[in-house]
Amino acid sequence: MTAIVPATDAGLALAATALREGRPVVIPTETVYGLAADATSPDAVASVFAAKSRPSDDPLIVHVAPGLLPRPRVEGLVTLGVVAEDLEPAQRATADALVDAFWPGPLTLVLPRGPAIPLAVTSRLESVAIRMPAHPVARAVIEAAGRPLVAPSANLFGRISPTTAEAAQSELEGRIGLVVDGGRCDVGVESTVVRVDADGGLGLLRPGAVTRVDLERVAGTSPYDVQAAEGIAGSPGRLLRHYAPSTPLVIVGTGPSGWQEPRWADLRRRLAQGTGRLGYIAWSSPSEAIRIALGGASTDLHVRTLAPDGTVAEAAHSLYAVLRELDELKADLLVVERPPGGGGLADAVADRLGRAAHGTPPLA
Ligand code: TXA
Ligand code: MG
Numbered sequence: 216m217t218a219i220v221p222a223t224d225a226g227l228a229l230a231a232t233a234l235r236e237g238r239p240v241v242i243p244t245e246t247v248y249g250l251a252a253d254a255t256s257p258d259a260v261a262s263v264f265a266a267k268s269r270p271s272d273d274p275l276i277v278h279v280a281p282g283l284l285p286r287p288r289v290e291g292l293v294t295l296g297v298v299a300e301d302l303e304p305a306q307r308a309t310a311d312a313l314v315d316a317f318w319p320g321p322l323t324l325v326l327p328r329g330p331a332i333p334l335a336v337t338s339r340l341e342s343v344a345i346r347m348p349a350h351p352v353a354r355a356v357i358e359a360a361g362r363p364l365v366a367p368s369a370n371l372f373g374r375i376s377p378t379t380a381e382a383a384q385s386e387l388e389g390r391i392g393l394v395v396d397g398g399r400c401d402v403g404v405e406s407t408v409v410r411v412d413a414d415g416g417l418g419l420l421r422p423g424a425v426t427r428v429d430l431e432r433v434a435g436t437s438p439y440d441v442q443a444a445e446g447i448a449g450s451p452g453r454l455l456r457h458y459a460p461s462t463p464l465v466i467v468g469t470g471p472s473g474w475q476e477p478r479w480a481d482l483r484r485r486l487a488q489g490t491g492r493l494g495y496i497a498w499s500s501p502s503e504a505i506r507i508a509l510g511g512a513s514t515d516l517h518v519r520t521l522a523p524d525g526t527v528a529e530a531a532h533s534l535y536a537v538l539r540e541l542d543e544l545k546a547d548l549l550v551v552e553r554p555p556g557g558g559g560l561a562d563a564v565a566d567r568l569g570r571a572a573h574g575t576p577p578l579a
Contacts, residue, residue, distance in 0.1 A: 217387060219380045219394045222352040230395050231359035239263050241369045241383045242356050243397025244278075244348040246321045246406050246423070247376035247535070248383040249366030250391065251278065251356065254297075257333045260365055264335075266390045269372040273452035274338040275365040276323050276406070277345045280357035288314050289326070296331025297345055297363055305415030309434050313411070316433040319349040321402050322425040325410040325418075336365055338451060346406055352397035368405060369394075373457055375542070375571075378403050378535045403532040404563045409438060420450055422563040424531070456573040458535075460542035462494070463575040464549040466568055469498065478578040479508035482550065486512050489547030493517065496537055496551040499525045505550075517544055527560045534564060538571065550578075 220226035222243075230240045237259040239252040250266060252259040254277045264271055277297055284291030288311045292298040302310070310324055328343040337343050345363075348354065357364055368376035369383040377383035380396035387394075407423030409430060417430055417438040431437045442450045467478065486493055492515040495505050501518045509516065519537045522530035541549055551572075554565045 217384050217389060217391055217394060219384055219396050221396050222355070226395055227352075227355055227359050230356050230393060231361075233393055234259075234356070234360040234362075234364065237262070238393075239266055239391050240356070241380070241387065241391065241394040242353050242364075242366065243350050243380070243395065243400060244353045244366070245350045245401045246348070246404065247378055247400055247402075248369040248380065248394075249278070249353075250369040250383075250387065251360075251364040251366040253360070254278075254336055254363040254365045255331050255333070257335045260333060260335045263365060263367065266387060267367060267370070267372050269367065271335075272338045273372075274340055274344060275336050275367050276408075277332060277336060277343055278353065278357055278364045278366045279345060279347050280354045281319070281347070282354075282358035283361070283363060292326075292345060293329065295363065296329045297343065298329045299327035300329070302327060303413040303415075306411050306413050309415040309417065309436070310411045312433050313409070313430070314347075317425050317429070318347040319354065320347070320425065321349070321406040321423050322346060323406045323408040323421075325408065325420065331363070340451065342410070344408060350397055350401075352395060356395060373454070373459060375458055375460060375535050375538050376405060377539075378532075382536070382539055399532075399536075401532065403534055403536075404560075404567055407563070410441060418444070418449070420453065422566050424560055424563065426559040426562070428559065455570060457570040458567045459571045459573075460538050460549060462542050462544075462546050462549050464538075464551060464568075464572045465575055465577055466551055466553050466572050467578060468553045476508075479510075481578045482548070483509065483512035486547055491515050492544060492546040494519070494541035494544055494546045494549040496521060496541065496549065498522060498530065498552040498554065515546075517541060517546070527554070527564065530554070531560050531564050534567065548575075 323346040378400040407425040408421040410418040418441040
């Protein structure tokens with residue numbers, strides 16, 4: 216049985232006790248819910264990999280809170296043993312600037328690993344990913360546990376990250392004991408992950424709410440894309456298919472090229488071969504074009520809108536809840552409109568959708 220407890224003093228005490236005893240607990244963060252465990256205990260870390268059915272070559276993020284750090288900035292992380300002490304001056308300067316600007320918040324820094332972090336956390340890498348979440352409940356749990364916590368997203372490996380306590384519970388039911396309820400996650404997509412190189416350069420490993428423009432403004436250097444520069448090998452855990460519903464998902468453009476008839480003929484064909492049930496995810500306003508394009512082929516059309524207010528922040532906030540809800544329909548197919556360009560958080564949404572769609576043939 217997996218219980219949800221409110222984030223009261225009693226709920227936090229239960230969570231802290233479980234964590235200190237080496238048991239994993241789901242906690243809210245401002246990005247997505249995380250499956251937390253003692254980052255300094257190889258056994259606790261192993262139970263996180265087991266509960267998620269996560270392969271051991273996909274490294275975890277270590278979560279810290281202000282109350283754990285005896286000193287500010289990177290020096291605090293070094294003292295805690297999370298980060299190695301022999302950072303290059305330029306590397307330390309860039310990391311300090313990013314910590315000052317974005318912590319607590321949805322930014323994860325990859326730095327040389329310190330002695331308190333077992334190799335099981337980093338999948339045997341000599342680097343470690345660290346973040347300080349902004350969610351007050353995450354902070355309270357970390358401080359009550361009194362140690363850094365690993366916290367991968369609280370989903371089974373490869374699936375959609377949960378953004379509510381109920382979604383985390385249904386995802387990990389029977390695999391873990393406790394979910395601390397912190398309400399619906401504000402940001403809705405996982406943190407930006409950036410590697411701070413020895414020369415102070417920045418390698419972007421995963422786009423998120425802290426954008427390229429934000430990073431460049433603070434670090435004074437433009438981040439490069441690690442996956443483009445180094446391939447999959449440079450980006451541990453960045454699989455092409457990830458964040459995925461069980462229902463096949465395709466992305467369509469909404470410009471003139473997106474609405475071309477051959478694509479819709481292909482869609483009608485796929486529905487005719489299945490049950491005819493279709494989930495359609497519109498970006499800002501549900502378009503009549505889908506109904507017209509279907510021409511009566513689907514009598515079982517379920518339309519959802521990601522961003523009724525038209526903002527990318529709203530779309531990111533609701534993305535995983537909408538995908539999760541439509542996945543439960545057991546439709547033949549989910550169709551989602553391509554996010555608008557323009558960089559920023561839209562890059563993060565496009566990244567997650569691209570990985571969710573990987574492996575489903577696009578509409579031809
Ligand atoms: O927003 C988040 O970051 C959420 C919340 C719960 O904090 N956590 C999260 O964790 O998304 P997870 O495990 O689902 O994603 C961690 C990813 C890995 O898959 C990998 O891509 C990257 O972070 N990562 C971790 N350690 C790394 C390292 N040493 N080098 C490069 N990438 C690393
Ligand atoms: Mg994840």
